[in-house]
Amino acid sequence: MLSCGWYLPAFPWIAFVVNVATNVILLRTRLCTSIVRSLAGSFVLGCVAFIMASVVCGSALPATERAATVAAAFLTYASASYVFFHLVHIPEASVRIRILQELAARGPLSEPEILQFYDAAKILDIRLGRLTRSGQLTYEDGRYYTGRRRMLYVAKLFRLAKRVMLGAGA
Amino acid sequence: MFSLLAPIIGLLATVAIHVAAWRMLRPRSPARLVPLAALLGAAVGVWAARARCPAPAAADLTAAWLLFCTMVASYLISLPALESESPSSLIVTCVDERGGDGASRDDLAAIINDDKFVLNRARGLELDGLVERADGRLRITARGRKFLHGFLSYHRLVGRRGLAG
Numbered sequence: 300m301l302s303c304g305w306y307l308p309a310f311p312w313i314a315f316v317v318n319v320a321t322n323v324i325l326l327r328t329r330l331c332t333s334i335v336r337s338l339a340g341s342f343v344l345g346c347v348a349f350i351m352a353s354v355v356c357g358s359a360l361p362a363t364e365r366a367a368t369v370a371a372a373f374l375t376y377a378s379a380s381y382v383f384f385h386l387v388h389i390p391e392a393s394v395r396i397r398i399l400q401e402l403a404a405r406g407p408l409s410e411p412e413i414l415q416f417y418d419a420a421k422i423l424d425i426r427l428g429r430l431t432r433s434g435q436l437t438y439e440d441g442r443y444y445t446g447r448r449r450m451l452y453v454a455k456l457f458r459l460a461k462r463v464m465l466g467a468g469a
Numbered sequence: 470m471f472s473l474l475a476p477i478i479g480l481l482a483t484v485a486i487h488v489a490a491w492r493m494l495r496p497r498s499p500a501r502l503v504p505l506a507a508l509l510g511a512a513v514g515v516w517a518a519r520a521r522c523p524a525p526a527a528a529d530l531t532a533a534w535l536l537f538c539t540m541v542a543s544y545l546i547s548l549p550a551l552e553s554e555s556p557s558s559l560i561v562t563c564v565d566e567r568g569g570d571g572a573s574r575d576d577l578a579a580i581i582n583d584d585k586f587v588l589n590r591a592r593g594l595e596l597d598g599l600v601e602r603a604d605g606r607l608r609i610t611a612r613g614r615k616f617l618h619g620f621l622s623y624h625r626l627v628g629r630r631g632l633a634g
Contacts, residue, residue: 378539442571454558
C-alpha cells in the first residue's frame with residue numbers, strides 16, 4: 300500500500316487522462332467540431348476528475364500540507380493540459396506545418412511555387428474567416444471590428460512577455 | 470511544501486537564465502538553450518527549497534520533478550509564439566488599434582505579407598533541418614516528415630484531415 304503522499308504525483312495524471320480521453324471522444328464522435336471548444340470542454344471535465352480525486356484522497360494528506368499539495372497537483376495538471384492544447388492546436392493553425400504539408404504532398408517546390416499554393420492573401424482569408432466565426436472579430440460594411448477580446452488579450456500578453464524578455468527593440 | 474516551492478523557484482530560475490543567455494548570445498534557435506537552463510534552474514530550485522524543507526519524501530521529490538518538467542515544457546512550447554507573432558495575433562491587434570473605425574481587408578493585407586509570413590517561415594524550416602534546398606527548390610527532409618507525422622498523428626486519431634494554416 301502506498302503512503303498518502305503518493306496520491307500527489309498521481310492526481311494530475313488521472314485528470315489529464317480524463318482530459319485527453321474526453322477530447323478524443325468529443326472530436327471523433329463530432330459532438331464538437333471546433334478544436335478550441337473541444338479542448339476547453341475536455342479541460343473542464345479533467346478539472347472535475349481532479350476535484351473528485353482531491354475530495355476522495357485529499358483527506359488522507361496531512362492538514363498542514365494539504366493546500367500546497369493540491370495546488371502543486373493542480374499546477375501540474377494545468378501545465379500538462381496547456382502543452383496538450385498547443386500540441387493539438389498547432390497543426391490546425393501553424394503556417395510552418397502547412398508549408399511542410401504542401402512540400403510532403405507536392406514534392407520539391409521553389410519559393411514562387413509555394414506562394415501559388417499558400418500565400419499571405421490565403422493566410423489572411425483563412426484567419427479572417429476563423430476570427431469572425433469564433434466571434435473575435437465582427438464584420439460590418441466591409442470593415443472588421445473587435446468582437447470578443449479573448450484572442451486580443453492573449454496577443455497582448457505575448458507582446459508584453461516578448462518586450463519584458465527581449466527588450467523594447469525585439 | 471517542497472513539491473510546490475522547488476518547481477516554482479526552479480522555473481523562475483530557468484526562465485531568468487534562459488532569457489539572460491538569449492539576450493547575450495542571440496542564438497538562431499533559442500529553444501536549444503532551454504535544456505541547459507532547465508538543468509541549472511532545477512538545481513537552484515532544489516537548493517532554495519531545501520532551506521525550508523530539509524528532508525523531502527520520495528513522493529514529494531517525484532511530484533516536484535513532474536511539476537517542474539510540465540512547467541518547463543509549457544515554457545518551451547510557448548517560445549515560438551514569443552519568437553514570431555502569429556498572423557491572427559497581428560490581425561486582432563491591428564483591428565483593435567484602429568478602434569471605432571475598424572479595418573478593411575486591404576488595411577490588413579498591408580501587414581500580412583508573403584515575405585514575413587510564408588517565405589521567412591520556410592527559411593526557418595530550412596535552418597531547423599526540416600526542409601532542404603536543392604536547385605532552388607525546397608524539399609522536405611526525413612526529419613521534416615517525422616516532425617510532420619508526429620504533429621498530425623493526433624489529428625488522424627480523431628479523424629481530422631484538413632490542411633493547417
